[in-house]
Amino acid sequence: xxxxxxxxxxxxxxxxxxxxxxxxxxxxxxxxxxxxxxxxxxxxxxxxxxxxxxxxxxxxxxxxxxxxxxxxxxxxxxxxxxxxxxxxxxxxxxxxxxxxxxxxxxxxxxxxxxxxxxxxxxxxxxxxxxxxxxxxxxxxxxxxxxxxxxxxxxxxxxxxxxxxxxxxxxxxxxxxxxxxxxxxxxxxxxxxxxxxxxxxxxxxxxxxxxxxxxxxxxxxxxxxxxxxxxxxxxxxxxxxxxxxxxxxxxxxxxxxxxxxxxxxxxxxxxxxxxxxxxxxxxxxxxxxxxxxxxxxxxxxxxxxxxxxxxxxxxxxxxxxxxxxxxxxxxxxxxxxxxxxxxxxxxxxxxxxxxxxxxxxxxxxxxxxxxxxxxxxxxxxxxxxxxxxxxxxxxxxxxxxxxxxxxxxxxxxxxxxxxxxxxxxxxxxxxxxxxxxxxxxxxxxxxxxxxxxxxxxxxxxxxxxxxxxxxxxxxxxxxxxxxxxxxxxxxxxxxxxxxxxxxxxxxxxxxxxxxxxxxxxxxxxxxxxxxxxxxxxxxxxxxxxxxxxxxxxxxxxxxxxxxxxxxxxxxxxxxxxxxxxxxxxxxxxxxxxxxxxxxxxxxxxxxxxxxxxxxxxxxxxxxxxxxxxxxxxxxxxxxxxxxxxxxxxxxxxxxxxxxxxxxxxxxxxxx
Numbered sequence: 001x002x003x004x005x006x007x008x009x010x011x012x013x014x015x016x017x018x019x020x021x022x023x024x025x026x027x028x029x030x031x032x033x034x035x036x037x038x039x040x041x042x043x044x045x046x047x048x049x050x051x052x053x054x055x056x057x058x059x060x061x062x063x064x065x066x067x068x069x070x071x072x073x074x075x076x077x078x079x080x081x082x083x084x085x086x087x088x089x090x091x092x093x094x095x096x097x098x099x100x101x102x103x104x105x106x107x108x109x110x111x112x113x114x115x116x117x118x119x120x121x122x123x124x125x126x127x128x129x130x131x132x133x134x135x136x137x138x139x140x141x142x143x144x145x146x147x148x149x150x151x152x153x154x155x156x157x158x159x160x161x162x163x164x165x166x167x168x169x170x171x172x173x174x175x176x177x178x179x180x181x182x183x184x185x186x187x188x189x190x191x192x193x194x195x196x197x198x199x200x201x202x203x204x205x206x207x208x209x210x211x212x213x214x215x216x217x218x219x220x221x222x223x224x225x226x227x228x229x230x231x232x233x234x235x236x237x238x239x240x241x242x243x244x245x246x247x248x249x250x251x252x253x254x255x256x257x258x259x260x261x262x263x264x265x266x267x268x269x270x271x272x273x274x275x276x277x278x279x280x281x282x283x284x285x286x287x288x289x290x291x292x293x294x295x296x297x298x299x300x301x302x303x304x305x306x307x308x309x310x311x312x313x314x315x316x317x318x319x320x321x322x323x324x325x326x327x328x329x330x331x332x333x334x335x336x337x338x339x340x341x342x343x344x345x346x347x348x349x350x351x352x353x354x355x356x357x358x359x360x361x362x363x364x365x366x367x368x369x370x371x372x373x374x375x376x377x378x379x380x381x382x383x384x385x386x387x388x389x390x391x392x393x394x395x396x397x398x399x400x401x402x403x404x405x406x407x408x409x410x411x412x413x414x415x416x417x418x419x420x421x422x423x424x425x426x427x428x429x430x431x432x433x434x435x436x437x438x439x440x441x442x443x444x445x446x447x448x449x450x451x452x453x454x455x456x457x458x459x460x461x462x463x464x465x466x467x468x469x470x471x472x473x474x475x476x477x478x479x480x481x482x483x484x485x486x487x488x489x490x491x492x493x494x495x496x497x498x499x500x501x502x503x504x505x506x507x508x509x510x511x512x513x514x515x516x517x518x519x520x521x522x523x524x525x526x527x528x529x530x531x532x533x534x535x536x537x538x539x540x541x542x543x544x545x546x547x548x549x550x551x552x553x554x555x556x557x558x559x560x561x562x563x564x565x566x567x568x569x570x571x572x573x574x575x576x577x578x579x580x581x582x583x584x585x586x587x588x589x590x591x592x593x594x595x596x597x598x599x600x601x602x603x604x605x606x607x608x609x610x611x612x613x614x615x616x617x618x619x620x621x622x623x624x625x626x627x628x629x630x631x632x633x634x635x636x637x638x639x640x641x642x643x644x645x646x647x648x649x650x651x652x653x654x655x656x657x658x659x660x661x662x663x664x665x666x667x668x669x670x
Contacts, residue, residue, distance in 0.1 A: 006030065006038045009472055013205065014048040016545060020046075020055035021150060021613055024062055033311045036070035046555060050233065057087035064096060073100050093118050115494075120409065133159040137169055144172065149180045164192060167227055170200035175430065178205055180461045183434040184632040185209060198627035203335040207360055211527035211637035213384035213503035214665065215626030221363030221386070221619040223335060228364070229518050231345045236318050238350045240325030250599055251281045253326040253349060254303075256336030257288030257310075260296040263510035264332060264357055266487065269295060270399040272302040274592040280599065283324055285309045285317070287333075287340045314343040317525075321348035328599050334358020351611065353603050354387055356396070359531040361385040363619065368612050369602060371395065371595070375537040376530055376548050383664045384529075388612035392597045394541035394584050395534065397591050398513050407490040414453075414496055421450040421563040424497035424520070426482070426490075426511050429457040431503040435552070435635045437465065440501060441474050447563030451565050453497055456481040475663035492519035499562050499569045505637050507535035516542045516585065521558055521572035523548045527637040544572060608620075617662040625649050 010024050018026070023046055030039060043063040050056060064079030073079030080097040083090065094117035101110035106121050122128060136159035143152035146253050156173040160166060174197065177185045184309040186197045186209075201209060203220040244251060252275075258264035275282055284303040286296075287310045300306045305324070309317040317340065319327060327536050330348035334357045344352060345364050362370075363386050368385035370377070373395040382389050398459040413417050423443065425432075444450055456462065466476035482493070491514055500515045500522035507524055508515070512535045515522050526536035537549040549555040562569045580586060605611050629649070639645050647667050653659065 006035065006042065006586055008046060010038070010042045013042050014049060016049050018046065020059050021120055021138075023059060025150075025464075027066075027537075030068040034070040036066060036072065039066055044541050051357070052084060056094075057083050057090050060086055061090070061096075064093065067098065068096065071331045073104055076100055077104075077457075085298055089120055091117050093119065109524075127528070129162050133163050133166065133169070135167075136162075137172075139316060140172065144176060149176050149458045150460050150657075152176055153180070153182075158375055160192065161190065162659050164196070164229075167200055168351060170197065173207065174201050175205045178208060179428070180458065180462055181429055181432055181434075183420075186632065189578070194611050195624075199623065202364075204358065205361065205430070205434055207529060207531040208433070208506035210631035211529050211532050211635075212626060212631065213360070213381065213529040215620055215629075216529055217361045217363050217384050217386060218619045218623035219363070220335065220361055221568050221616055222335075222623050224341070224364045225364065228341045228345055231314070231342065235324035235347050238322060240348050241327045242340040243354065244325055244327060249279060249281055250603060251283065251325050251327050252415045252599060253283040253285055253321055253324070253329040254332055255287060255309075255321075255329060255340060256332035256343070257286070257336075257340075258332065258357065259286055259299050260283055260288055261293045262295075265295045265299065266399055267356065267510055267513070268332070268399075269299055271397045271400055271592055271595075274589055275575045276305070276593075276596060279596050281305075283307060283326060285321060287317075288338050289344075290619075309340070310338075311565060314340065314346060318348035320344035323421055327351060328353060328602055330355050331362075332357040334360075334362055335617060353406040353602070356574055359506075360529065361387060363412065363614075363616065365614050365616060367614060369598075370504070371598065372530070373537055375526070375540055381528065386614040390601065392591055392594045392598070393587075394591065395537055396509065397515060398586050398588055400518070400586055400588055402491065403488045404518070405488040408492045408495065411496050413481065414493055416453060416492070417449075417451060417517075417656070421447055421499075421566060422453055422497045423499055423501050423559065424453040424494075425484075425501050425503060425508075426455045426515075427503045427506075427508050428455065431506045433504065433630065435637075436503045437468065438472075439556055440471055441472050443501070443559045443563065444469075444474050444478055445472075445561045446556075450563050451478045451480055452501070454481055455482050456483050463598070487624075491518055494520050498566055499523060499559065501559060501599045502535050505529060505532040507532055507536075509534050512538045513585065516576060519573050519576045519580070520568055521547060521560075521576060523547050523549065523555060525552065525555045525637070528642055532637065538585055542576065542583050544575065547572065553633070615663070621650075621653065621657075621659055622664075626652050 013023065015185045032039060036545060043059065046059060057118055060079050060083035062082060063587055064076045065629055067076035067079060067545050077100045080093040080100065083093040094113050098110040098113035101113060114574065121277055134469045136155045140152040140155035153173060153176045153629050156169050159169050160173060174185060186193050186194060188197060197383055199222060200217065203223050206216055207220045248520045256264065273280060273491045282303045282307040290310060309320065311322065326349040328351040330353045330546065331344055332355065334354055344366060352365045352367050353369045353371060361384065368386050369603060370385055371390050371392060373393065376395050377385065377389050418420055440452055444452060469479055470476050472647065497520050500520050501523055502524035504525050505527050512522060516538065521544065522539060522549065524535040524539060549558055650659060650665065
């Protein structure tokens with residue numbers, strides 16, 4: 001298979017359809033110690049075809065590195081010299097040429113080469129490093145926002161090479177690799193090791209990386225301790241909330257950056273309209289981007305108080321929330337973009353709740369409750385959460401007034417075959433793990449003529465997925481990418497699909513509700529973590545519990561069976577249509593009533609002195625043990641005895657460094 005791919009790369013290098021970045025990426029997976037002859041043919045063909053390319057120096061350097069790894073030192077030295085000639089200011093070939101001279105015993109030449117490298121470098125000072133890393137990170141941020149993921153990743157890697165102590169740069173670097181479907185995502189290099197990268201993954205990204213809820217909890221705790229930190233100065237008093245201690249109407253605050261045209265905003269829009277104003281007084285603290293849109297204009301009049309805090313610092317915003325007498329503050333962001341966790345660290349309300357925005361435990365000392373349901377967090381899974389777990393009939397609210405475009409496209413207009421089995425997944429590309437994609441390809445391979453309809457991403461990512469499919473015997477034409485559209489038009493095209501295939505371990509959330517609302521059945525596979533169980537909760541609440549599979553094998557077999565007999569999927573479509581308006585999933589009044597009941601329980605806990613204290617015991621140990629695992633070599637979601645798997649690792653660790661007793665997996669030492 002590798003030789004076939006190298007043949008394809010050689011042809012593209014010779015015909016000029018391969019730029020320098022694509023060349024580097026496509027050769028990345030080959031071992032020069034085995035494939036150097038054919039790799040050399042590729043490099044030579046590209047260099048012949050591109051005599052004036054501005055990145056020729058980088059190709060010469062990469063070629064020299066490959067020859068070095070293959071032990072062809074003389075030719076490698078020649079390539080390094082040519083790279084220097086092509087770009088005298090490029091420092092790495094001087095360093096590598098010095099190493100080659102040293103390996104060949106030419107020490108004087110090695111010293112000369114290294115001295116030349118030093119002359120090419122500017123003075124290395126703290127301010128110079130800070131200025132360069134800041135510039136690189138700013139460029140990367142803008143490129144990322146424009147979905148120019150590959151150059152953004154390159155900028156971040158350069159920045160990290162200069163300064164490894166940049167948690168935010170490392171987080172963005174790994175998130176970009178996820179979004180580009182660059183597998184393995186965690187790829188050590190130079191002085192950056194596996195465990196160091198694992199510790200740097202953001203709590204949101206790790207939910208899409210592995211179905212390991214104990215590691216997720218430890219990761220959240222680590223992020224909170226390292227990146228959020230401990231607030232300085234006095235905390236606001238809760239006198240205003242305490243004065244309302246016996247008041248029949250609770251003051252509820254929702255803190256969110258997403259009360260706008262955003263997935264969370266679409267979920268919550270009707271909720272604000274349905275709150276019982278005799279029971280609760282609603283404050284919306286908006287911390288998102290400035291500006292208005294149609295959804296925000298709908299939400300603002302339906303809350304009692306709309307308070308923008310996006311222009312306030314954490315101290316001012318926390319004081320405002322406290323002065324408003326908020327009794328229960330709902331964090332609808334968690335560790336997501338534009339979230340204000342440092343504000344929450346100032347404890348602006350006596351009760352703080354984690355709900356809806358972040359699919360997992362915060363691992364913080366100030367989030368007292370997490371709201372879920374019986375399926376997402378069953379009783380035996382509470383050990384993976386620092387918060388006290390409270391439950392709704394179904395965790396996720398929905399807007400029954402969502403707008404759907406009047407005109408639905410045809411399959412032809414959407415670029416889909418008229419008569420084929422159309423599988424779809426409109427989750428973001430960052431949720432597509434290697435394990436998920438290989439399952440999808442297996443399904444396509446077993447259902448002739450079927451296609452997979454995915455949401456568009458960066459062109460380089462789409463091409464990468466097509467090449468991956470081709471390497472596994474699936475025609476790239478069977479992957480069809482749907483351009484991003486406004487939500488009404490996006491919803492209208494859903495029924496063109498026969499079956500939604502969920503991703504794992506981070507499954508569909510708002511996307512699942514959209515599909516089910518539009519009558520498209522979806523196949524999912526619940527794991528153990530929060531993000532992996534939401535879709536299972538939603539199909540149950542929609543009255544289709546049998547669409548939640550117990551194993552990867554069942555997921556593939558069920559999808560294949562429906563692909564070979566489309567009437568099965570059509571039967572589910574009929575069941576959805578018949579029960580949609582009376583299902584728990586779309587019973588938003590029931591959810592709001594149940595949520596208000598939970599708020600009363602929380603406040604009664606506080607009044608009775610039962611406010612829960614977050615359980616943060618031993619999480620440094622769980623982080624260290626979990627980060628040592630190669631989660632891309634084995635799919636944790638497929639491990640049958642997850643607790644036994646963890647206990648084995650803890651026992652091995654305990655033999656070297658005894659673990660204090662806690663009330664999670666490790667009940668007692670031997």
